[in-house]
Amino acid sequence: MPRYKWDKTPENRAERKKRILDSILQEAARAFNARGYHKTSLDDIAKAQNVTKPTLYYYIRNKEDILVKCEDKASELINGLLDEVVKPEKTGLEILKEFIRGYIPLVTDDVIRCHIRFRGRMDSPELRKRSNNMHRAIELRVREVVARGVADGSLSTCTPTVVTLLLFGTLNGISYWYRDEGALSHDDIYQEALKMFMAGLAQS
Amino acid sequence: MPRYKWDKTPENRAERKKRILDSILQEAARAFNARGYHKTSLDDIAKAQNVTKPTLYYYIRNKEDILVKCEDKASELINGLLDEVVKPEKTGLEILKEFIRGYIPLVTDDVIRCHIRFRGRMDSPELRKRSNNMHRAIELRVREVVARGVADGSLSTCTPTVVTLLLFGTLNGISYWYRDEGALSHDDIYQEALKMFMAGLAQS
DNA sequence: GCCACATGTTACTCATGGGTATACAAAATA
DNA sequence: TATTTTGTATACCCATGAGTAACATGTGGC
Known part of the structure; x- marks a missing residue:
């Protein structure tokens, strides 16, 4: 699962962005459910996506x-x-x-x-x-x-x-x-x- | 409702302590339910009892x-x-x-x-x-x-x-x-x- | 190859809030 | 009245974590 190398897949940028956002939501939701909203840091969520915290802010406004x-x-x-x-x-x-x-x-x-x-x-x-x-x-x-x-x-x-x-x-x-x-x-x-x-x- | 002046009430110290602890639990529970556990600070809880945060630690171990x-x-x-x-x-x-x-x-x-x-x-x-x-x-x-x-x-x-x-x-x-x-x-x-x-x- | 934009990163700031050290007042005790 | 115990306050420490600035690099179009 290459991150950032979307190669020649027919997926355009908007689709890719949506897919990643979806993955963030899914993982974040899972973490919130498991550990609670406040006990899940944005760093945790970022780590689950193999990115750093500021990158999340490209996909979401805030926590x-x-x-x-x-x-x-x-x-x-x-x-x-x-x-x-x-x-x-x-x-x-x-x-x-x-x-x-x-x-x-x-x-x-x-x-x-x-x-x-x-x-x-x-x-x-x-x-x-x-x-x-x-x-x-x-x-x-x-x-x-x-x-x-x-x-x-x-x-x-x-x-x-x-x-x-x-x-x-x-x-x-x-x-x-x-x-x-x-x-x-x-x-x-x-x-x-x-x-x-x-x-x-x-x-x- | 005098705090700390328990006058001549027949209540002994242990009873008083238990009563105050109970009041703390009641108010804290209400606050947790209303605003959430993490969004309720110990300062909030202390304020509801008209005391300061360190005083709480006389009644509870921690949050x-x-x-x-x-x-x-x-x-x-x-x-x-x-x-x-x-x-x-x-x-x-x-x-x-x-x-x-x-x-x-x-x-x-x-x-x-x-x-x-x-x-x-x-x-x-x-x-x-x-x-x-x-x-x-x-x-x-x-x-x-x-x-x-x-x-x-x-x-x-x-x-x-x-x-x-x-x-x-x-x-x-x-x-x-x-x-x-x-x-x-x-x-x-x-x-x-x-x-x-x-x-x-x-x-x- | 170069440019514009889309993605990411490193390195911060800064408010919040849990917890503590310490001093101090009121009550009980002697 | 002296002294100890109980209860409370002031002033702090410090970890955590949200959010940001500035900078770096990959990608597709020309």
Whole structure:
């Protein structure tokens, strides 16, 4: 993997820059998740890319900007999933099930883990607000799905606001204990979560 | 509220020291939750107590020690709840319901919030391990409750390990969005969570 | 081959904040 | 009232790490 010698690959400079930025985000997110934001220095991040700290500033504005860029990517992915699963012809229940299935692989991705753990934690008040708004927008879309399910009768009566908050708690919580090397597959977790959410734990 | 003039109150020195330590933990936990551990300086914490930084070192070993002491208190409270609700004559379902009802008020307490958010995040590897062990012990006790419920037929068949992890995700998640000034009472949340967990969302 | 620009590096600055040495005041004790 | 113990403050040290200035070199176009 040659750094800086991009030879005759058909990749142009913009693409190369984007690829390196992406690599920085990925590695930085992994480090933030493992050691924490403040305990990860820019020197650490630079070292992981085999460059020096000032070079990072060619790709990012500052340390906080890494968080922001991760956030953007996370928002894009989650909203993309919602775009995929929300269809007019489907019931709320159907949509919710598909959302959950799609969301579980997402929460085990480093960049999204980073979003889950550090959203709304930026220093700058504007960025904090931006981050919170982004998340609120996502939450609102899911809340609408739940509300639709209640309206169309596929879900039992409940308070969509609270249910959505609880649901995100459960799903985002997965990101804290899931391990790639672990015995549980995404589908194992999906099955168990689905049974719990949809059928309930109590023996009827 | 005289500091250092403890007058003729019947409180002895040890009690006073404990009371001040408690106040430090409470305020520090609140600050950590609001602004983050690293963005809260010892000067901030000292100021909240109307003392100067060195004075803190009379009550704590160092900054990390605050986290450790919060952890201890959290562990004590949660294990205390478990001691209360786990009784040989009750079914797994009954115990689980009572645990959930008792746990919700706990997760909205600053010290426990602090435990939820910062457990396993200490710098020192020994303290990190200690923290993780404490949490694992709690999780294990709840897992046993779930397993008992499955065994006694009060809960439907499931994987207790996964269900317990998901359950803690949901309940701990509450600590991130619950607001004292909000419209939702602990009981509102409990009712909604219980319906979701026990009966499921899907209309049957 | 030379120029313009894209990437990188070395060598700094500088604020922040955890932690300490030391002196000092208030309370308990004798 | 003298002395010891408990509790608090002043004034410092110093490591860390974000961010910058200035300089160096590779790359593609002319």
